Amino acid sequence: MKAKMIIFIAALITLIPFFSLAQNNFTRPDTIIGSLTRGIQGLRIDGTPGLLTVYGEEAFTILTDDKGRSLIAAATYGKGRIVAMTHGDWIAEKHIATSDNNPFIGNIFTWAASDKKKIKVFSREVNFKYKFHHIPHLQFDKADQFPANLSQYDLILIDFTANGRPEAFDGSTREALKKYVADGGGIICFALGWVYMSYGEGKTGKSLAKDFIGNIFLNDFGLVFNEEFTGNQFQLSQSVGNKNHPLLLVEKVSEIIEKRKKISVHDLNNLLTTIQSYKGRFPFQDKILQRFEKYYDSFAGRRWISVNHPLTSADAPFVLTLTMLNMLYQSAPESRVSKLKDADVFPGDIGSMADEAEKSIQFDLSGIRWQSTGLYAPAGRIVSFTIDKSIRNAVRIRIGAHSDILIPFDDKYRKEFKRSPDISQTKILDAAQTFITSPYGGLIYLEKIGKPENRVIDVRINGAVQAPHFQLGKTRMKDWQENIRYYDTPWGELEGERLIITFSSDILRRIDNPEKLMRYWDKALSFYAELQQEPPINYKERFVHDVHPKIGWLHAGYPIVINRQVSEYTAGLVPLDKGKDNDIYHAASWGHLHELGHNCQRPEWTFDGTTEVTVNLFTLYVTEKMDGTTPVENQWHKDGWPKLKKYIANGSPFEEWKKDPQLALETYILLQKDFGWDAFKKTFAAYQKLTPAEKPKNDQEKRDLWVIMFSNTVQRNLGPYYRKIGMPVSMNALNQVRKYPVWMPAGL
Numbered sequence: 001m002k003a004k005m006i007i008f009i010a011a012l013i014t015l016i017p018f019f020s021l022a023q024n025n026f027t028r029p030d031t032i033i034g035s036l037t038r039g040i041q042g043l044r045i046d047g048t049p050g051l052l053t054v055y056g057e058e059a060f061t062i063l064t065d066d067k068g069r070s071l072i073a074a075a076t077y078g079k080g081r082i083v084a085m086t087h088g089d090w091i092a093e094k095h096i097a098t099s100d101n102n103p104f105i106g107n108i109f110t111w112a113a114s115d116k117k118k119i120k121v122f123s124r125e126v127n128f129k130y131k132f133h134h135i136p137h138l139q140f141d142k143a144d145q146f147p148a149n150l151s152q153y154d155l156i157l158i159d160f161t162a163n164g165r166p167e168a169f170d171g172s173t174r175e176a177l178k179k180y181v182a183d184g185g186g187i188i189c190f191a192l193g194w195v196y197m198s199y200g201e202g203k204t205g206k207s208l209a210k211d212f213i214g215n216i217f218l219n220d221f222g223l224v225f226n227e228e229f230t231g232n233q234f235q236l237s238q239s240v241g242n243k244n245h246p247l248l249l250v251e252k253v254s255e256i257i258e259k260r261k262k263i264s265v266h267d268l269n270n271l272l273t274t275i276q277s278y279k280g281r282f283p284f285q286d287k288i289l290q291r292f293e294k295y296y297d298s299f300a301g302r303r304w305i306s307v308n309h310p311l312t313s314a315d316a317p318f319v320l321t322l323t324m325l326n327m328l329y330q331s332a333p334e335s336r337v338s339k340l341k342d343a344d345v346f347p348g349d350i351g352s353m354a355d356e357a358e359k360s361i362q363f364d365l366s367g368i369r370w371q372s373t374g375l376y377a378p379a380g381r382i383v384s385f386t387i388d389k390s391i392r393n394a395v396r397i398r399i400g401a402h403s404d405i406l407i408p409f410d411d412k413y414r415k416e417f418k419r420s421p422d423i424s425q426t427k428i429l430d431a432a433q434t435f436i437t438s439p440y441g442g443l444i445y446l447e448k449i450g451k452p453e454n455r456v457i458d459v460r461i462n463g464a465v466q467a468p469h470f471q472l473g474k475t476r477m478k479d480w481q482e483n484i485r486y487y488d489t490p491w492g493e494l495e496g497e498r499l500i501i502t503f504s505s506d507i508l509r510r511i512d513n514p515e516k517l518m519r520y521w522d523k524a525l526s527f528y529a530e531l532q533q534e535p536p537i538n539y540k541e542r543f544v545h546d547v548h549p550k551i552g553w554l555h556a557g558y559p560i561v562i563n564r565q566v567s568e569y570t571a572g573l574v575p576l577d578k579g580k581d582n583d584i585y586h587a588a589s590w591g592h593l594h595e596l597g598h599n600c601q602r603p604e605w606t607f608d609g610t611t612e613v614t615v616n617l618f619t620l621y622v623t624e625k626m627d628g629t630t631p632v633e634n635q636w637h638k639d640g641w642p643k644l645k646k647y648i649a650n651g652s653p654f655e656e657w658k659k660d661p662q663l664a665l666e667t668y669i670l671l672q673k674d675f676g677w678d679a680f681k682k683t684f685a686a687y688q689k690l691t692p693a694e695k696p697k698n699d700q701e702k703r704d705l706w707v708i709m710f711s712n713t714v715q716r717n718l719g720p721y722y723r724k725i726g727m728p729v730s731m732n733a734l735n736q737v738r739k740y741p742v743w744m745p746a747g748l
């Protein structure tokens, strides 16, 4: 993590328009920054500086990295001034000796010391004498303890990295230092948040925000060291200023909301993504939260967000209000979080019959991904989680299965939002007791953070309600049918051995035989690893039904998100058009099996144009295993075969092949027809034995390797076949398989 950076400062003037947005209560830092950077040509630093979050009304950034993130920031406080730096190297003697850093750091010393000409400096940690060209009188004292009378000094230098433990800055010391600044004193301090987290006490589970003394102290000045750092080998230009200062964002967004301004989709998306980037780290200020709660209420008479009344980019003032409020709630004390009314439509409200449950969950730390608790957090209600404090920072809570974030708007899948754009929330259990309030509510999950551990812990949950939760092999059918499925929450789950499905409760109440359904899905899931020839996954896949999957009707991932309109098919409650009868054994639509297939695709054998093709090898395979329909009996082949003949007659334009998944799949089905699934299994298995050096590096190598690997498996020369279908294969690859007899499917 050693990097040499040369930082150029130019065009300071570019930040001024941003600050003109600010209201009167902001410090107007442009003239201050102008004075600090006067005459500076560049800056030098070795090492990897961290970053600061700057949020106080009197706080501002002096220097940023190329992404506009804060490297050096300052604040005024009472009559005094404070500067925070993200690395000690900014003021290292070797750099002060250079013509670049000397005037800049000298200016910072002068400013922090309230522009005095003679400056008397004290430090406990920093151990050398500075010489600045334009500060002729600089006296420097060092001692192990702060003097009783701090005010004899103009400036105090603090290295929080060297002495960051709370006992070194006890409460009375902190108060004395704050009073010293308020009375006109100056402080320059530095620390590296990311070092604290990666190498310091953060490693043992301490919190940078709550336990690091540098932040405990700086918080009062509206500055904190965050855990990010900034990359290597970069140059900065015109990057002075802080255009993303959260208070500026608040003012900018407020103006749009108050004046009900129309803005472009592009500008709206920029604001929405900036607001989202502050999630969980926006410094809480109650008056800002109150302001946005008022805005939310000011949209009186609107319809709640729903499938029939979706949000569009034309609703910018409301979309911004909702996004801002949701973000602010995530930094607010739990007692300040209220239910957002749109939650009543989606994800829905708990019913009057919902019973508050106090439940102890046995949470297995050896598992990965989400573990269901069978509990639901009602919107706007405080839920508490109690653990043994020795395991804090090892578990994350999630409220809400609907983890798709719809922001930003796009032309294809998210022209409108059919539900609130961001309704799922997470929080780390970072204390013996952790509280969470979700403005939307949702099912509660636990998730292990970091490496799995071999033990089971107790997590006590209070304030939640029981949700329908069927566990295959554990829940008695009679209990399900008579009781559990009627638990009065809007969502619940069926849990098999390989898959968990999140359904809305209206669907769950219609499922009489969850055992049969989950055995069916478990069986389908079992075939993926078989074709892929990889060890079975060590977690359960998930299907979550949502009114608005962020992409398409269904999409792959964890969870696999499925349009709620497909729920009845997933549940086996209605026959599929291709189904032979009403039996749930035909319930799995092509779409479900397809998305599970995406989770099994590997990039080594999925080259450009085959993302929607190699996935369907799995769909075809599992379909055959489940209902006996072989690939050549499948409709895909029936339509694909004449298409392929026509394509070849037209001279096999490969660009067309890449754009047509049915055409491309047909060229795989022909391999399956002659060589069987075993050839695919052997080929996929052989891919797994490749060393990193043998793996394909680009698209040409991927195509070449596919021809070589499959030819090797079947001991046939597939070169002429792939040339016939127009696939670019290198001469080298063709030569490698020439030793085998040529194969060509019948009829081509």
Ligand SMILES: [Zn+2]
Pocket (backbone or CB within 6 Å): 594, 598, 611, 612, 615
């Ligand atoms: Zn797909």
